[in-house]
Amino acid sequence: MSSTFKLDRLDLLRQRRLELGLPPEAPPLVGARQLVLVGGVIGLAVAASAAGVWLLLQARQVYVEGKIRELGLVPVQLKDLEQRVQAAQAQLTKINTSNEGLAKGLVAVSSGSALLTQLSQITPERVQLTEATVAGAPSSDQTLTLKGMAADPQAFRRINALQLLLAYSPLFKPDGVDLKKAVREPAAAAADPQATAPSVGPVAFDLTSQFSTLPATAQLRQLRRLGADGMARRLETLQKEGLLR
Incomplete structure (x- = not known):
């Protein structure tokens, strides 16, 4: 004779739930398939988030590397x-120097009518100038030689x-x-033998004088004083152009 017993599932926490005032019956168990499905969804979400973060980091790295390359070229x-x-400053300085030298040469009083005036x-009375020469470039120190x-x-x-x-x-x-x-100088012989020859001759001299470097304003006043109107107008034009100070 055989007997078949049908046993209910063993609930080891029933007594503990009663002590805690919880319902005596255990909540129904979730199926394995449902657990796998929920776990899979959560895993996919975590993986997608990680992939998104990785892509963002890669994009950021590419951007940073590009900026570093750009900064490397700075x-x-x-x-x-x-x-x-x-180079531009050197060229500008050269041009300014050339212009100033040319301007000074154009208004050099040693080469104009102002000097003769x-x-x-x-020139004192009874002094005769026989030769006047100017040596030196107009833009540099010039020397006048008088004989x-x-x-x-x-x-x-x-x-x-x-x-x-x-x-x-x-x-x-x-x-x-x-x-x-x-x-x-020795006394010159008289043309008329009856005339009395002078006892002494004139004194020959040779002297030099260095020209001064006048500011444009003072130079303009001197040119006007000496009647060098054309040179004075030239100087005024150069001043307006900023070539002379």
Whole structure:
């Protein structure tokens, strides 16, 4: 004789639930298939999130690497720009220097009528200038060389007066006048044998004087004073163009 027993599932937590005041019956168990499905969905969500984060990080890395490459080119570009600026500044300085030199040459009083007017005003009586030459470039220090003859009485004093007048002239440097020679020439023979020949001849002299460098405003005043109107207008034009100060 055989007996068949049907056992209910063993509930080990029933007594504990009763003690806690919970329903005596255990909640129904979730099926394995449902658990797998829920776990799969959660896993896919986590994997998708991780993939999204990875893609964002990759995109960020590509962006950062691009910026780093761009920043790496900045020193090269900066050096090239500095070289261009330096070259442009050097060219500008060269042009300005050339323009200033040309402008100074154009208004150099040593080559104009102002010089002749000044010499005619300061040459003492009985002093004859036989030669006047200017040495040096117009844009640099120039030197005037004067040669002439001084007649008596007091020929040497007349030469000394010419020196002082040149030193006081605003066209020349006060300490730039130098007497190179002052020699008494022999007396010339008289054309008429009956005439009395002079006992002594004139004094031949040779002196140099360095031109002063005047500011444009002072130079303009001197040009107007000496009647060099054309040169004065030229100087005014150069001042307006900013080539002279």
